[in-house]
Amino acid sequence: MSGDDDGLREFVTSRLPHLRRSAFLMCGDWELATELTRATLARVVADSRRGAVADPDVYAYSDLMEACRRRNRRREHVFVAAAGAEGVAAESILLLDALHKLAPRCRAVLVLRHWDGFELDAVGAMLDLDDERVSAYERAGLAALQKLLTDSEAALTA
Amino acid sequence: MSMPLTRLLEHVLEGEPDLGDEVDKVFRDATRIRRRRNRTLLAAGAAAVVAIAATGFLLTTTLLPDHSRPAAQPSAAATTRSPVPVPSAIADPVLALLAPVVDGKKMHIYPRPPERGNGWRQYSVTGTDGTPRGTLELAVYQVGKDPCFPVLGKPNKCARTEWAPAGIEYVRYDDDHDPDWQVHQTIARRISDGRTLAVMATGERGSDDATTGKPALTGEQIEKIGTDERLFDAFGADESCAEPSSAACPAFRLPVPVD
Numbered sequence: 001m002s003g004d005d006d007g008l009r010e011f012v013t014s015r016l017p018h019l020r021r022s023a024f025l026m027c028g029d030w031e032l033a034t035e036l037t038r039a040t041l042a043r044v045v046a047d048s049r050r051g052a053v054a055d056p057d058v059y060a061y062s063d064l065m066e067a068c069r070r071r072n073r074r075r076e077h078v079f080v081a082a083a084g085a086e087g088v089a090a091e092s093i094l095l096l097d098a099l100h101k102l103a104p105r106c107r108a109v110l111v112l113r114h115w116d117g118f119e120l121d122a123v124g125a126m127l128d129l130d131d132e133r134v135s136a137y138e139r140a141g142l143a144a145l146q147k148l149l150t151d152s153e154a155a156l157t158a
Numbered sequence: 159m160s161m162p163l164t165r166l167l168e169h170v171l172e173g174e175p176d177l178g179d180e181v182d183k184v185f186r187d188a189t190r191i192r193r194r195r196n197r198t199l200l201a202a203g204a205a206a207v208v209a210i211a212a213t214g215f216l217l218t219t220t221l222l223p224d225h226s227r228p229a230a231q232p233s234a235a236a237t238t239r240s241p242v243p244v245p246s247a248i249a250d251p252v253l254a255l256l257a258p259v260v261d262g263k264k265m266h267i268y269p270r271p272p273e274r275g276n277g278w279r280q281y282s283v284t285g286t287d288g289t290p291r292g293t294l295e296l297a298v299y300q301v302g303k304d305p306c307f308p309v310l311g312k313p314n315k316c317a318r319t320e321w322a323p324a325g326i327e328y329v330r331y332d333d334d335h336d337p338d339w340q341v342h343q344t345i346a347r348r349i350s351d352g353r354t355l356a357v358m359a360t361g362e363r364g365s366d367d368a369t370t371g372k373p374a375l376t377g378e379q380i381e382k383i384g385t386d387e388r389l390f391d392a393f394g395a396d397e398s399c400a401e402p403s404s405a406a407c408p409a410f411r412l413p414v415p416v417d
Contacts, residue, residue, distance in 0.1 A: 042187030042190075043191065046192050046195075092169050103349065103352045114163040114167065115163075136327070140350045144350040
């Protein structure tokens with residue numbers, strides 16, 4: 001794909017929606033997710049043109065997760081709906097809130113494994129972790145998420 | 159979370175905005191990146207030329223160092239103690255977790271001045287007859303990235319971590335090489351939020367006696383305390399020993415790998 005603009009355009013067109021959804025799950029803000037995804041794909045394109053990208057998927061997801069981690073340090077809100085969007089279900093906000101209480105790397109593992117459907121070794125390559133650590137993050141993340149959701153539901157029904 | 163996570167996440171994404179002309183914007187940004195990189199490369203080249211010229215000039219004009227200036231006086235380090243008030247044993251959730259273990263060994267534990275600050279606590283342990291049995295020191299940190307846990311006696315190595323329930327990774331250190339500073343220490347990190355605890359038991363120092371220098375609690379007990387999830391929450395949510403207000407943070411035998 002390196003240097004081939006048609007191939008790059010095809011790659012960007014096919015990956016952009018999915019990358020943006022993953023970014024949204026990481027940051028809870030559609031506008032920010034769009035901005036981060038665009039910046040990531042621009043880097044993929046620029047680096048592919050000079051032949052510096054071995055695996056564009058690993059490069060793109062790895063770069064995007066790191067960008068989300070950096071931008072998410074000072075999170076001031078849980079969820080920002082898109083302009084003109086209709087109301088969002090309370091359950092969705094609870095889930096996003098619970099997801100955002102997890103450490104960024106833990107959240108990244110859950111998003112890449114359970115939303116993007118990547119295998120352990122692919123997630124490991126994207127986040128620079130070995131398989132054992134990916135599994136540990138996944139187990140801990142799911143358990144923490146379960147607990148947070150249970151607590152939130154209990155608080156809502158109390 | 160009765161539904162699989164994937165299905166739950168699908169609902170969260172409802173209301174996704176249109177992509178618009180994002181693909182074109184990506185390619186415009188990529189072109190901008192390439193131009194910026196070219197400019198940076200040219201600027202770096204120019205800076206290197208200037209630096210080489212300046213270094214040459216300095217080498218030819220300044221061959222001897224200037225000894226005429228008086229040496230700077232070292233400034234007195236300001237050791238700020240935390241203004242956190244001294245709590246009673248009941249109000250100290252950390253002590254509440256430690257006390258049963260120490261009491262179980264027929265010993266007593268109480269805060270040791272300066273007993274606490276932002277992200278740290280320290281306690282004295284005595285035998286039933288009041289004989290000093292050393293100290294217990296605890297601190298909490300926020301460690302974001304995967305840390306390199308230290309290895310005793312090997313400064314550039316990273317320790318392989320063990321796993322405790324609730325997603326806690328930890329490393330235990332036992333060092334009784336020096337009879338006057340025997341240490342049982344555990345560093346544990348809760349990977350779901352990066353909160354990291356260091357717990358260290360040391361025997362009474364300065365006695366030059368292997369028995370008196372033995373820590374009040376065993377390495378196994380320190381490991382159990384350090385990996386107890388309740389201890390992670392026994393410190394305040396905003397506490398961290400890496401903050402400037404934690405000036406009197408304990409010096410651990412193995413330092414905590416803070417970012």
